[in-house]
Amino acid sequence: MEKGELSREAFMQDILKITGTIVDRAKNYTEDTIPGDYATLKTPCPSCGAVVKENYRRFACTQCEFSISKVPGGRAFEVPEVETLLTECELPLLDGFRSKMGRPFAAVLRLSKENKLEFDFGQGNEDDEAEFDFSDQESIGPCPKCAASVYEIPTHYVCEKAVGPAKNCELSLGKNDIAAAH
Numbered sequence: 001m002e003k004g005e006l007s008r009e010a011f012m013q014d015i016l017k018i019t020g021t022i023v024d025r026a027k028n029y030t031e032d033t034i035p036g037d038y039a040t041l042k043t044p045c046p047s048c049g050a051v052v053k054e055n056y057r058r059f060a061c062t063q064c065e066f067s068i069s070k071v072p073g074g075r076a077f078e079v080p081e082v083e084t085l086l087t088e089c090e091l092p093l094l095d096g097f098r099s100k101m102g103r104p105f106a107a108v109l110r111l112s113k114e115n116k117l118e119f120d121f122g123q124g125n126e127d128d129e130a131e132f133d134f135s136d137q138e139s140i141g142p143c144p145k146c147a148a149s150v151y152e153i154p155t156h157y158v159c160e161k162a163v164g165p166a167k168n169c170e171l172s173l174g175k176n177d178i179a180a181a182h
């Protein structure tokens with residue numbers, strides 16, 4: 001019995017010692033290395049695979065030069081958004097951005113090949129989304145590639161199959177290019 005109590009006392013001493021050490025360590029850790037309530041990302045750095053941490057201005061790699069703004073376009077990132085960006089190299093269309101003139105806008109954010117943060121305003125999508133209606137226009141001739149009809153639009157001569165959602169021809173000739181060739 002007595003022996004048992006003694007060892008229990010010793011055990012409690014050990015516990016107190018260990019607890020004291022843990023508390024001290026936690027204290028130092030808090031004071032020395034965490035100046036604010038900043039996140040450490042679960043997703044590793046896309047450049048070097050090291051840990052990425054938030055600091056007061058940016059999300060930055062702890063090992064290399066990689067870092068991105070915390071408030072691109074005046075809109076603050078949510079941590080899960082940054083995780084997705086680093087994993088997928090792209091975020092779906094987000095709104096809430098503001099231009100330098102204060103105009104709100106929506107954009108797709110992506111990481112370039114150099115792992116720089118870029119806005120994608122959807123250039124190149126315009127042709128896909130624009131509705132071309134050639135029904136009241138006279139064709140200038142058959143397409144040399146697919147024999148569908150070629151029409152004139154303000155800047156180009158295009159095959160009717162080279163525009164719109166069901167593209168299956170590439171024929172599109174810039175008028176400037178043609179002028180330059182003559």
Ligand SMILES: [Zn+2]
Pocket residue numbers: 045046047048049050061062063064065066
């Ligand atoms: Zn890195």
Ligand SMILES: [Zn+2]
Pocket residue numbers: 143144145146147148159160161162169170171
């Ligand atoms: Zn064609």
